[in-house]
Amino acid sequence: MMCPVPLVTTDKVLLGHGSGGKLSAELIESIFLPAFRNPVLERLDDQGVVSIGGAKLAVTTDSFVVKPLFFRGGDIGSLAVHGTVNDLAMGGAQPLFLTVAFILEEGLPMDTLRRVVDSLAGAARAAGVQIITGDTKVVEKGSGDGIFINTTGIGLVPEGVELSASAARPGDCVILSGPIGEHGMAILSEREGLEFETELESDSAALDTLVAAMLATDRRIHTLRDPTRGGVSSSLNEIARQSGVGIEIEESAIPVREAVRGACELLGLDPLYVANEGKLIAMVDAAAAGAVLAAMRSHPLGRDGCVIGSVTAAHPGMVTMRTLLGPSRIVDMLAGDQLPRIC
Amino acid sequence: MKYIDEYRDAKIARALLAGLERKTTRPWVLMEICGGQTHTLMRYGIDTLIPPQIELVHGPGCPVCVTPLEVVDKAIQIASQPEVIFVSYGDMLRVPGSATDLLRVKASGGDVRIAYSPMEAVKIARANPERRVVFFGIGFETTAPANAMAVLQAKREGLRNFSMLVSHVLVPPAISLLLESPANRVQGFIAPGHVCTVMGYWEYEVLSKQYRVPIVVGGFEPVDLIEAIGMLVTQLEEGRAETENQYVRAVSREGNRAAQKVLREVFEVTDRKWRGIGMIPQSGFRLRAEFAEHDAERIFGLADTVVEEPAECISAQVLQGLKKPVDCPAFGVRCTPEHPMGAPMVSAEGACAAYYQYRRDSVKSS
Numbered sequence A: 001m002m003c004p005v006p007l008v009t010t011d012k013v014l015l016g017h018g019s020g021g022k023l024s025a026e027l028i029e030s031i032f033l034p035a036f037r038n039p040v041l042e043r044l045d046d047q048g049v050v051s052i053g054g055a056k057l058a059v060t061t062d063s064f065v066v067k068p069l070f071f072r073g074g075d076i077g078s079l080a081v082h083g084t085v086n087d088l089a090m091g092g093a094q095p096l097f098l099t100v101a102f103i104l105e106e107g108l109p110m111d112t113l114r115r116v117v118d119s120l121a122g123a124a125r126a127a128g129v130q131i132i133t134g135d136t137k138v139v140e141k142g143s144g145d146g147i148f149i150n151t152t153g154i155g156l157v158p159e160g161v162e163l164s165a166s167a168a169r170p171g172d173c174v175i176l177s178g179p180i181g182e183h184g185m186a187i188l189s190e191r192e193g194l195e196f197e198t199e200l201e202s203d204s205a206a207l208d209t210l211v212a213a214m215l216a217t218d219r220r221i222h223t224l225r226d227p228t229r230g231g232v233s234s235s236l237n238e239i240a241r242q243s244g245v246g247i248e249i250e251e252s253a254i255p256v257r258e259a260v261r262g263a264c265e266l267l268g269l270d271p272l273y274v275a276n277e278g279k280l281i282a283m284v285d286a287a288a289a290g291a292v293l294a295a296m297r298s299h300p301l302g303r304d305g306c307v308i309g310s311v312t313a314a315h316p317g318m319v320t321m322r323t324l325l326g327p328s329r330i331v332d333m334l335a336g337d338q339l340p341r342i343c
Numbered sequence B: 001m002k003y004i005d006e007y008r009d010a011k012i013a014r015a016l017l018a019g020l021e022r023k024t025t026r027p028w029v030l031m032e033i034c035g036g037q038t039h040t041l042m043r044y045g046i047d048t049l050i051p052p053q054i055e056l057v058h059g060p061g062c063p064v065c066v067t068p069l070e071v072v073d074k075a076i077q078i079a080s081q082p083e084v085i086f087v088s089y090g091d092m093l094r095v096p097g098s099a100t101d102l103l104r105v106k107a108s109g110g111d112v113r114i115a116y117s118p119m120e121a122v123k124i125a126r127a128n129p130e131r132r133v134v135f136f137g138i139g140f141e142t143t144a145p146a147n148a149m150a151v152l153q154a155k156r157e158g159l160r161n162f163s164m165l166v167s168h169v170l171v172p173p174a175i176s177l178l179l180e181s182p183a184n185r186v187q188g189f190i191a192p193g194h195v196c197t198v199m200g201y202w203e204y205e206v207l208s209k210q211y212r213v214p215i216v217v218g219g220f221e222p223v224d225l226i227e228a229i230g231m232l233v234t235q236l237e238e239g240r241a242e243t244e245n246q247y248v249r250a251v252s253r254e255g256n257r258a259a260q261k262v263l264r265e266v267f268e269v270t271d272r273k274w275r276g277i278g279m280i281p282q283s284g285f286r287l288r289a290e291f292a293e294h295d296a297e298r299i300f301g302l303a304d305t306v307v308e309e310p311a312e313c314i315s316a317q318v319l320q321g322l323k324k325p326v327d328c329p330a331f332g333v334r335c336t337p338e339h340p341m342g343a344p345m346v347s348a349e350g351a352c353a354a355y356y357q358y359r360r361d362s363v364k365s366s
Helices: A022-036 A076-089 A110-127 A182-191 A208-217 A231-243 A258-267 A286-297 B010-023 B035-043 B069-079 B102-107 B118-127 B144-157 B171-180 B193-199 B202-211 B222-238 B257-266 B289-294 B296-300 B315-319 B351-365
Strands: A048-052 A055-064 A094-105 A130-139 A147-156 A173-176 A221-225 A246-250 A281-284 A306-312 A319-322 A328-330 B028-034 B054-061 B084-088 B111-114 B132-139 B162-169 B188-192 B215-218 B243-245 B267-274 B278-287
Touching: A055 A076, A076 A094, A076 A110, A076 A147, A076 A208, A094 A110, A094 A208, A110 A130, A110 A147, A173 A286, A182 A258, A208 A221, A208 A286, A221 A231, A231 A246, A231 A281, A231 A319, A281 A286, A286 A306, A328 B351, B010 B222, B028 B035, B028 B171, B028 B193, B028 B222, B035 B054, B035 B188, B035 B222, B035 B351, B054 B171, B054 B222, B054 B315, B069 B084, B069 B102, B069 B132, B069 B162, B069 B296, B084 B102, B084 B118, B102 B111, B118 B132, B118 B144, B118 B162, B132 B144, B132 B296, B144 B162, B144 B257, B144 B289, B162 B267, B162 B289, B162 B296, B171 B188, B171 B202, B171 B278, B188 B193, B188 B222, B193 B215, B193 B257, B202 B215, B202 B243, B215 B222, B257 B267, B278 B289, B289 B296, B315 B351
Parallel strands: A094 A130, A246 A319, B028 B054, B028 B188, B084 B111, B084 B132, B132 B162, B188 B215, B215 B243
Antiparallel strands: A048 A055, A055 A147, A094 A147, A173 A281, A173 A306, A221 A281, A246 A306, A319 A328, B162 B278, B267 B278
């Protein structure tokens, strides 16, 4: 059974409130949901889906505060497109439009801004989305961190597509689209100036065409999630909780590239909790799993896709993992950020 | 990945477990000293795979857990001063002091930074001559040499704005204390591999002789631990009491002499209070007088305070292997990683956190 977790009483916002872990969930449940509550928001999906004039619109918004602004495999500009496009795609929506708001810090080199904007424009073109409106604010030096970007995305959900984090069912296969932890470790190694033999590169990518290929193959996909902040474990825990199901995964089935594994081992971090920006988790009816996986594997962003576990009626709300030696253990959601260990 | 995969190999583990099964004829109580080892045992469920006659109790070797509340409070006081840049390993930031923790000090405007090495703090001191940079030097013999190097480097460069809040602790005196306790049940120890990488294991041979207790220096991967348990049981079944080395790929009898030399140069042995256990004579390091100008305790002149632990918390017994985390009425109910009462719930390597993270379902239903 689950233990009642006491609310973290804190009179100040902590960095952990933005980690995507339990503290983030508490912030949403104790402050945002009570204030804004409505049936669309209550689903707590990555996007809100509303019907307007017979069309099903998906709307999502995301803010990007990444440091460093440029990293191997991407930058804050491309990330601001991919993150929002992916949140739409996880609802099965075809992304159509983006809005972009910049919060710039006084003194930011114009050349830096130009590079970010060029990258953002390129990523939007590649993903087939138009930027239709925007906003700019400048804050005093010291009140920002170079560039913060917010993007809002609007997409169209095709008729008959109903994906939700609350729709996973016992018996579903859990499919992961590729190796995990690449974005988070790439950012961490650049931010901290850590050097590894193999270079780590962010997996930042727009997943809308992968999702379209999956849905074109079989509609019996119940849930899609992109495991960003908090990693695969946080996404699985959210799905388990929102769908009222248990999830069982196999440690030996979870793909992690050597470079990421090495960096995680060195820092005492668990790749299951490290952020991804170009991966998805799918809960798929077992009868459709083979076809969906085949469709994923024939797409460049899903070629390393694999089944990592299944959904069960046992232990609702909880994620467990069969370890390499056989016994199962809980895969919990972290309270805040993973902190590198002392030894 | 070399040196990892073969030590997580299920086939090798199964063969070792079968051997252990064959040689175990009686009940034995074993203690792994190090929190990293506790973590591996729980994470892979090794305690459920070994013969039921073997009971594993968890030792005091989590540096975050045994750092006394008073020292955490001192760290918080120092970090709250506006001219200070306080630098620490990440997992000390969440440890609650008597009123707050370093993460909250940071949220209130304190300049608290996470480092991966104490040399980063030296670098920060070099770059910020007008600020006072304090590194939180905690841990066992494992982390002590790097901290000693940082102090030496700061002294060499004349970085008078760099200091260290030292609360280092040593493993062998804690093992002595446990063995001398009338309540002791432990019949064999898995000694901490990382500590022995630095210090070697000759000190443990002395303990084996003195207390007639088998000790095996163990690594941190599942196969390491199953093998170390097997070596201990072999000794116990044969009536031997020696120190043996399972972690041969990293540990030699003499240890890392260069590191030991730096330790002697910078630190001297002192009495230390351990959180949950109390004062243990000659169980820690402090900076030698020559390094007084880099000693944060002296520079900031903070008075010793006496702080009470929550009465309900049984971390003292947990850290001494007398009780299991699940024996605590507060476990998982009033004490969780989000709301820890005692230190073993704070650090990921603490015994209570390891049980909570990996096991609370089976624990609560049993």
